[in-house]
Amino acid sequence: MLLDTDGQGLNWPGSLPLLHAVADxxxxxxxxxxxxxxxxxxxxRGESSEREAALVKLFLxxxxxxxxxxxxxxxxPWFKAPALEGLLKGxxxxxxxxxxxxLLWLAPYLLRLPSRDRLQAEISAHLTTLEELKSTRQQLEARVDERTKELAQATQRFEIALRGSPISVFSQDKDLRFTWAHNLPIGLKSEDLVGKTDADxxxxxxxxxxxxxxQxxxxTGNSQELEIDFELYSxxxxxxxxxxxxxxxxxxIVGTASVAVDVTERKANEHQLRLLLRELTHRSKNLLAVIHAIARQTAARxxxxxxxxxxxxxxxxxxxMSHDLLxxxxxxxxxxxxxxxQQLESHADAFGQGIAIEGEDVMLKPEAVHNLGLALHELTANAEKYGSLSKPGGEIHISWDYxxxxxxxxxxxxxxxxxxxxEPSRSGFGRxxxxxxxxxxLAGDVTLSFPVKGVHCEIVIPATHVTSRG
Incomplete structure (x- = not known):
């Protein structure tokens, strides 16, 4: 039997109490x-602020x-428990x-929350921005690739320009420790310099x-130039x-960048040139003295x-002609x-026939070349005027040996x-x-004789006038 609030029985018609119970x-x-x-x-979902979390918990x-x-x-209707019912309702x-x-406390905050349309608009804007960023990134990557290629080409040209040259380049920090070096002289490597100082x-x-x-x-912030000599790897x-x-x-200013040019060969060539010029000056003076003597003797005779x-x-x-050879x-x-x-070149067609030349070839020093050239000229001129070269059938044999x-x-x-x-009655210029x-x-000996068959001459000079054997 159903009970009312006073504990009295309720007389509900038909199935109404059951309908109430099912609905509740x-x-x-x-x-x-x-x-x-x-x-x-x-x-x-896992995404909410502290205020949202509090509201959700209260609502739940x-x-x-x-x-x-x-x-x-x-x-x-069946069990009377007013205290429990009152507690639950309270x-x-x-x-x-x-x-x-x-809700009243959170209302201003909730009003500030973006609506669905606003969220969609913001999402659309973000997507547009994302596409623009992607496009910009692609453009930047293309420019980076282009600059990278240009840098690689410039580096290649730089390396080609320095390859095989005596030019070295390097940089140092403010403490003058090497930070980079390229195309170093033989005997030095980049890893030998990086991290070290000049004193090392x-x-x-x-x-x-x-x-x-x-330093x-x-x-001063101004470039400096310096030429220096020192011993490097012996x-x-x-x-x-x-x-x-x-x-x-x-x-x-954070350091220095330097270029070093190896001028060792250039200075050696300059030194050799100075020696050559001094030697040429000396020999020119001697040659002028010889020409002066030739002029005086020729004029006297x-x-x-x-x-x-x-x-x-x-x-x-x-x-x-001797000068040309030198x-x-x-x-x-x-x-x-x-x-x-060379001194017999006007009779070159007779080489190997009327004119025989024998001897292992040797290289003469300049002083010997000039004087032997004059001696050969005088012998040739005399043979053309009075000797074997003055008529057909004449022969000359020239030989030399140690x-x-x-x-x-x-x-x-x-x-x-x-x-x-x-034998001539008087001594001529040639003799x-x-x-x-x-x-x-030449600090040597010259022996000139006049046998009936033809002139005979021996010229003996020190071997110091010979630089090498042919």
Whole structure:
């Protein structure tokens, strides 16, 4: 039997009490299930502020309490429990009040929350911005690739330009420790320099001069130039340095950048050139003295200007031919065979027939080339006028070899087949040149004889006038 609120029995018609119980049961189940589902979704979503979390919890408790009130109403017709029902209703009322107060407190905050349309607009704007960023990124990547290629090409040109050259480049920090180096001289590697100072690499005296120049560049902000010699890996080296101060983007000097040019070979060539010029000056003076003596002797033995000019010009031409041989070999010397062939070049068609030239070729020093050239010229001129070259069938045999002790070189001139020879009654210029000028100039001996068959001449000079054997 159903009970009313006073504990008296209720006389409800038909199935009405059952309908009330079912309705309250469904409502109770719904109000208990909804909080459970909302709590599950809230936990899964996992994104909310502290205010949102508090409001959600209050609302869930409120709905849960209302569900309990309806559950109690299901039992009320059969079980009288006014205290429990009142407690549940009181709790639901408090939770409802707290929820309402919370809503009022959070209303300004909730009003500021973006609407769905606003969220969609913002999402659309963000997507547009994202696409623009992607496009910008692609453009930047393309520009980076282009600059990277340009940098690689510039680096390649830089390396090609320095490859095989005597130019080295390097940089140092403010403490003058090497930070980078490229195309270093033979004996040095980049890893040998990086992290070290000049004092760690070079001799103390050279390092102090280099460091002083670099410190001056950083102090004044002006480039410095320096040429310095020092020994590097057991070899004397010379370098020309250009030192530039290195600045950062703010203009603050943070180190140095330097270029070093290896001028060792250039200085060696300059030194060799100075020696050569001094030697050339010395030999030119000697040559002028010889020409002066030739002019005086030729003039003393010539009765006419025409005769003087002919003889003097011929002797100058002989000197000039010897000079040409020396110039061709940078004044180091000349081949004896070439010297003989040159002085007899007007009779080159007779080489190997009427004119025989024998001997292992040797290289003569410049002094010997000039004087032997004059001697050969005088012998040739005499043979053309009075000896074997003055008529067909005449022969000349020219040979040379070292003497037994190898300390002297002997050149022999033999004529035959020409007119019969008689010893001249007086000494001419050619004989004076051979016996006095050539012999004395080379500290050697000249023997000139006049057998009936033809002139015979022996010229013996010290082997010191020979630079090498052919």
């Amino acid at each position: 049961g469904v409502i109770a189940a719904t109000f208990l299930l909804v909080p459970a589902v909302l709590l599950y979704l809230y936990k899964r 408790l409120f709905v849960f309490a209302v569900g309990l009130v309806h559950f109690a109403a299901v039992l009320a 709790a639901a009322a408090l939770l409802a009040l707290a929820t309402a107060i919370g 690499i070079f001799p103390p005296e050279a390092a102090s001069k280099i460091v002083a120049a670099k 001056e560049a950083m102090k 070899r004397e080296r010379s370098f020309y340095l250009v030192i530039e101060p290195l600045s950062d983007e703010a203009g603050k 010539t009765t006419s200007v025409e005769g003087f000019l002919d003889r003097f010009s011929a002797r100058l031409y002989a000197i000039g 110039v061709a070999d940078d004044w180091h010397g000349a081949s004896l065979r070439m010297l003989v062939e 003497c037994e002790d190898a300390k002297k070189l002997k050149l022999t001139w033999d004529e035959s087949g020409g007119p019969k020879v008689r 004076a040149m051979l016996e006095n000028v050539v012999g004395k100039a």
